[in-house]
Amino acid sequence: MFRIGEFSKLTQVSIRMLRYYDETGLLKPVHIDKFTGYRIYSVEQIPILHKIIFLRDTGFNVSEITVALCDWDNSITNHLKKKQQEIQSSIKLEQEKLAKIDIAIDDISDDKISIHCNVSLKSIPTYRVLSLRRIIPNYFCEGMLWQELFDYAKAHHVDMTSTGSDFAIYHDMDYKDSDVDVEVCMVVDQIGESSGNFRFRETEKVDTMVCSMVYGPFENIAPGYESFAHWLMQHDQYQMTGQNRQICHRGPWNEKDPNKYLTEIQIPVEKHLRLNL
Incomplete structure (x- = not known):
């Protein structure tokens, strides 16, 4: 048996x-x-302590270490694989952050930080569409909705137009980090019979839509909204209303170079009379 100081020296783990x-x-x-209140440890506890240190150093928190120790003989490999996937995802996110920092540093050095998009006003007509609306985990999952919609249209021989104006409608009235309400709409020639979440319908006409063409990777879309903020500040007779839309004119399905992607952001607005006081 060893007192805590002795056990600390033997295991090279601090008393703290x-x-x-x-x-x-x-x-x-x-x-x-x-x-005396002295803590007494046994030599049999040293292998357990080594396991704790190993799990701690590989990213396990206290609750995860507790579970892993209790299930060590049966499924420690599964616990390690799960942690491996978590770390790989974390590394990917950190690499994306580094890439954004690299781009920002280059832009600052070249004195070219700007948002490459033009703002314009236009009227949007009503469209006949086949749509799929669902709550999805986040905006990055929108691609799955499009795939479902395309697969359904192909399986049911839906006649699609060649306008290339398929669009997404974001029904949440504010930005959300998760559980977003998204409807993807495929423009069709004729209204058919709806089935489940797949609906044929006519979208609403929008008299005044502020539109901005965003060039480059999808990462440019978020800062692209800043151009709307500046435009609305300069044109305060307009007020945002209704649901935003987004059209991806060029994306990974028809363009290999992300720098050549072209996304159109659409925000409906209403014009209000300004009172001169």
Whole structure:
């Protein structure tokens, strides 16, 4: 048996960490002297401590370590594979952040940070569409809705127009990080019979739509909305109303170079009379 100081030296783990593992329940001493309060550890606990340190150093939190220790013999490999996937996803996100920083640094060096989009006003007519509307985890999952819609149209021999004006409608009135309400609309020649979530309908005419063409990768879309903010500040007789739309004129299905993508953002507005005081 070893007192906590001795156990710390033998395992090369600080007393502070041993006390923390005691408090969290990961590794409790085998005995606490009722008179001195000394924590006493056994040699049999050293392999358990090594497992805790290994799991900690590979990204497991306290609750995950607890589960993994209890299930070590049966499925530690599954726990490690799950953590491996989480770390790979995290690395991908961090790499995307680094890429954005690299682009920003280059743009600052070249004095060319700007939003490459033009704002214009136009009227949007009503369209006959086959649509699919659903709550999806986030905006990046929109592609799955389009795939479902295209597969349904192909399976049911739906006649599509060649206008290339298929669009998405975002029904949430504000931006959301998750559980977004998106409707993808495929322009068709004729109204057919709806089935389940797949609906034939006519979209509403929009008298005044502020439109902006955003060039380049999809990452440019978010900052592209900044151009709308500047435009609305300069044209305060207009007020946003209704649901935003988005048309991807050129994307991964018809353009290999992301720098040549072309996305049209549409925001409906109403004109209000300004009172001169």
